[in-house]
Amino acid sequence: MATEDERYRQSSQYRLWSFTRAGLQDLRAKTNSLAKQQIAPRLTANPPPEFLTAEEEIRLVRFHTIELIQAAQFCELPTEIRSTAAVFFRRFYVTNSVMTYPPTELLKTSLFFGCKAEGYYIRLSRLSEKLSGTTSEQILAGEFLLCQGVRFAFDVRHPLRALDGAILELQQRLPNEQSRINKAHVRAREVLKFSALLTDVYFHYTPSQIMMAALQMVDKTLVDVLVPAPHSGAGDGAAGEMHKKIMEAIDSCRVMLEEEPPERMSSYWETPETIKSMKPLRKKLQRCRDPDRVDLVALQKARREQALNKEKKPAGPAEGELFGEAISREVKRRKVDTADDVFGPPMPL
């Protein structure tokens, strides 16, 4: 059996959803600039509005992740599902812009699909009842987009189980400090349920690193019990190097978690300032979002109809209907495009 590290490297979380910081930043910048390019010609406002920057998008996604966590708590969904839904939501907005697809809608879809992915089959109608003002149709409209956005990887590895394991281990090693350990357990869990979901730690660190960082945040010396430094003397050998490397990863992960301490969860809602501070951004989003994709239900309907019409077409399954179409259609499109050059824009209806 391969080592745990090797097994983790085979997971979709590592293969598809782990990035270097620069890599993630590039991807988000690319998503942002592509969205601008695509939306610009569809907006009628004159002069064209200012678009969101990639950083502003991150802030909006963060804000809506909190809303998602709130909604999940309201629906009494278990922690694992809440976390999976939040991770889906954040992964989706790495390669999709909030200007393209409305986060308020995708949030609900993420909750629903998070349940499904965790094997918890809540009825669509029950969920839509809970989320007042939402229809089943609205929740489902974004499902396909979400699946594609998370690259059909439905298994999310959370640090929650790792924490339970570490706590058991600590209880054995420090039998006289039960209350301290229990306190750390509760607080570290709060970190994992909030800070880990709002920051980028899932994109950069493994579940065990995140767990250790959360534990370090609440009771630093417990981590030293779990990851003891090699005995002095051997400190400069390979073991020392390894220990240093591990601690560096945990430290930098902790710093990232500390950007959003769990106390913020309540303050986000109790202090009107935070909501107010989001207002200008939300207004900005209103002005620059893709007018064609605001109504996901209508969009989904149109796409389904398009697909159905396609199926009805003469059933001679042309070679490459599925795979080669990229080529043939592109040729057609290009022909049309070149025709445009000669004859001008298409006739208005």
Add this chain to the structure above:
Amino acid sequence: MSLSPVVTLQQPQTVRSVSSPLKTLASGQTSSNGTPRPAAQPAPKAVGPATLDVAEQMNEEEKRKYVKGKPCRLQPDKTNINFIANFRTPIQARSSVKKIKMQKEYTEGMPPDAVRELKHLQELHHPNIISLQSVFSSKDQNVNLVLEYLPLGDLEMLIRDTTNVHYGAADIKAWMGMLVRAIWFCHENFVLHRDIKPNNLLIAADGEVKLADFGLARGFGDIHSYMTSNVITRWYRPPELLFGAKHYGGAVDIWSVGTVFAELIKRAPFMPGNNELDQIKLICDAIGTPTEDNWPGVTTLPEYTVPTQNPVRGKDFYMYQFGTVGPDGVDLLIRTLALNPKKRITAREMLSHPWWHAEPKPTRKEDLPRKDGGEDKMGADLKRRPGVVEEEKRGAKVARKLDFGGAK
């Protein structure tokens, strides 16, 4: 004016635009008499080099790796159409494509079996588990699973074809070895397959057996969650599920492995029950009646009922029926079919059983019996396979429908 440009696959520009169908048409201005204006000015909107979202681009990249080949129904399952696909690279590798259609009957979005299959196949990479090479969506919002190409049918075909296929103890040992390694890997990764049976054991070109169809799979190990007992095709379903257990572990798959083992030897289903009660009766007759003595706590299971009181069968009985695999093989079989799931052998323990080292040695996979012939032969085989009677029976036996409402 140039002709339409040569389209080469490498250019990102060849990515087809998936623009919104609701696209507000750029207002084409007309001259007063309604004739189109000549293109004196540049076109109103510059078509950017890339017109796809990043997510869509990634999808296109996956899609363009494959060229569609001829359709091929690998599994008699009407919702999934399979194609042979060719890898669009210098290495002419082949794959099969399983297309998941959005079902009209299921109104809750993506069907649960598709979610389960994708979820688990994305994570499990093992030589004896069918490998998911890629996933992409097509424009009609169907999801395409690119699976490795397994042209030699499945174990059921070999078991049933008693006139053309002959095999012995060494072959059974080889097939069982591959099955046990697959299931061990699933359990090691906390995944239950929950539908092990001969026609979910597909055979690769080199003879390797691959466990497929993860549509009923789920994770396990969470003591708090309720689990449905209505899984695993009936003939292969263990007594604890027939009695309605709501919490269970890897032992359910091990029972199925045992029944497949027995079927490989007998070349007929070991306990082909007609309904759930009949299934319990067959278990009581063939193995013994589950009681508090041999399985403490069994009578507290929600649907515990037994028709007869039979003592648990001794080794002699098994030797008489399954002696071709030798005393060690029979010992292993008895352990996989232990009534009490807590006493049933685990996948890991199976792997260290003495049978593997006993004579005869397992056949090398290249030398295993197969139903060969070209692809055309395979197509014919596939068409012939679902005999009418068989087809009817199977449909009824598959525990496909889960009670989603019950799961809170």
